[in-house]
Amino acid sequence: MLNNLPMSSELIERIFSLYKQNNPLIAVESPLQERISLLKNLTQKCINSGINCYMWMLEDDKLYQLRMNDCELAFSEIKEYNRIAFKVVREDSFEILRFWKTTQLQGILILEGIYPWLGQGATDADFFLTAEWIKSALINIKLYNDNSGKTALLLGSNASLKSDIAGLIPIITQELPTVEEISDYLPQILPDSITLVQINEIANTCVGMYLADIETGVKTALAIDNSELVKKVSAYKIELLKRVYNVEFLQPMTIPVGGLELMQSAFKGYKRLLTPLAKSYNLRLPKGVLLIGPPGTGKSHSAKACSQILGLPLVIVEWGHFRSYGNMAEYKLKKLLALVDRINRIIFYLDDFDKGFAGDDDLSRRLAGMLLTWMQERTSDVLIIASANNIQWLPPELTRSGRFDQIFKIDLPNNGERHSIFKIHLARFDKRFSHGGDAFTPEEWQRLLKVTHRCVGAEIQAIVERAAFSIFCQSFDEETPALEDLPPLQITLTALLESRKSVNPLAIREADRIESMRNKADLQGLPSSPVDSSIYSLGDIDIFGS
Structure with missing residues (x-):
């Protein structure tokens, strides 16, 4: 007895529903890894229904009848199909289309390997002419074989059809299983x-x-x-999603966050929107959240913090990578959106969102259109977070009201936030700073915060790590001490100040560009941090960190 896989069985029923309606052409999009299961279920269904099932593959240009032999597929070559042995032009490789139009054979013919010629056009003239020939041959099959008991089933992993033929061929997509x-x-x-x-x-x-x-x-x-x-x-x-979709899949993690209290408060509100009580009042998650601000200010870290607060996994994708896929970009995005929709209750983080629109070309606009349509129509509990450095690169339709419901400005950290960020990174190396501890006086902190004015979180991390390395090298020679009796590593203010000299903050090095980003973010973004009310809020005047 053949074990029908649930998803394949549903797909088979949809195929046979169209077959019974005498559709001469059906397009099926099914991933390659599901191919054997699909063919087995389709063949078994044909046998049970008294219908012949045939298959043609571009690889050998032969026609086979599919049968089941002890729950395994069996292929019997159909000698009636006389393939062209010596192919002069590329159309000769698709002689099967002429054959199926006129043959007396009836049933379902599976055609595998034709989709590349039915998608978006190519610049190569020979390829274009072949694609037009195939399209014409399929149209003729539809005209000749209407109500003939013959259906050609186009099968492949990407059923992207040109607009001028898409309306003639119903498309069935094998979705991810529930x-x-x-x-x-x-x-x-x-x-x-x-x-x-x-x-x-x-x-x-x-x-x-x-x-x-x-x-x-x-x-x-x-x-x-x-x-x-x-x-x-x-x-x-996690490894499979990385290989197939080129994404990073992270489970909720415990991470400390220095500052950004207003944005974190908003995230806590999103968590309440996931409850049944909120749904009973027709309340929903924002359609999208946009984080804008200079590089290194903690936008990616904020997305991870949101994952922690909501208790939802995080899918991270580099939006700019879609441009590198060329004609496959829309297909890749469609599959990725289907993935996050199916997973549901997840955070979909679009990193460097603005870089995908730097070219301002037709591909960027099509991808933006796909994303906007999905954001508008989806019903899943997916929270979309996107980060951007240059908001002016984003198409206006992405930033208007009703697209990204909330836009937060992630700015340069103030004194109080830099103090918190320093303590988070210092605690990684020096236990004196763990669990709210401290080893510096307020005067020492004032001095450190003054010289790190306009430093972002990433630069503060680099300063602490370099200081820790310096202390480590001073504390130990090349001989390795006994690991069970190691002295504590204590980072000094002097080491931090010295380390600061080797870091040239981007906000000083590229002051004009960073200020332009901050000013544009001010016009559209909500503040992510309240006014600095810490004891260190006064006295940092020297913007050049001298």
Whole structure:
């Protein structure tokens, strides 16, 4: 008995619904890893329905009839199809389209490998002419084979069709499985000893993967042992998403944040919007949150802090990378948006959002349009956070009201915030600063904060790390002491001041550019920090850090 996979079974029913409506052409978008499962389920459905199922592949230009033999696919070559042995022009490789238009064979013909010629146009003249020939041949199939009991099923991982033919061919996309479908499938591949509670936990972890990937991940974990399955499958998923989608997937982490109290307060409000009580009042998360400000001020760190506050995973994507995909950019974005929609209850962080629009070309506008449409129509609990240095690079339609509901200005840290940031990084090396401790006098802090005026968080981190390295080198020679009896590392004010000399703050080095960013952010962004009310709020006048 063939085990039908839940997602493939649903897809088969949708295909057969269109087949019964006598559609001569159907386009199916299915990931490569699901191909065997899809073909098995489709072939079995055809057999049960008394319909012949054929398959043609570009790789060998042969026509096969698909059968099931002991739950495995069997391929029988159809001799009636006389392929062109010596192909003179590229169209000769697609002789199958002429054959299917006139043959007496009936049923479903799976055509694999045609989509590249049906997507957006190419500059190569030969490729363009071949694409036009294929399009014409498909139109003829639709005209000749209407109500003929013959359906050509175009199969591939990217069913992107040109606009002039897209209206003629219905498209079915194999979506990522739901958590319920995963839960139904997992008992087929898990040991009987796994409890229902464990199955549900594993299913929630697997959301965002196709069933074939889930099977690989689970079997890889089970090959070691049955312990910590959730942890092992989660690690497999994180690595898979990185390879397939070029994203970073982070679980909520515990991180300290220096300052930005107003923005953190807003994040805490978002958490309340995820509750059933808020939903009962039709309240929702913001459509998008935009963080703007100079580099190094903590925009990425703020997204991680939001993940911590909301308790939601974080998916990080470099928006500018989409431009490097060329004609595949829209397909890549479509798949990524489908992924975050399916995972749901996640933070989708678009890093360096402005860099994706630096070219101001048609691709940038199309990607922006896709994102805006998704932001407007989605129903999932996904919080979109985007960061930008140069807000003027963003298209106006992205920053108008109703797109990004909230825009925060992440500015240069004030004295009180720099004091907090210093203590966070000092505590990594010097235990005196841990758990609210301190080792400097207020006068010493005043001196340090004065010389680090206009330093951002990233630069403060560099200053502390360089000072720690300097103290380490002074404290130990090349011989390694006994690790069980190490003296504490104590960072001095002198070391920090010396380290500051080797850091040239960007806000001083590129003062005009940074001030321009800050001024533009002031016009559109809400403050992310309150007025500095710390004891260090007065006295930092020297903007050049001398």
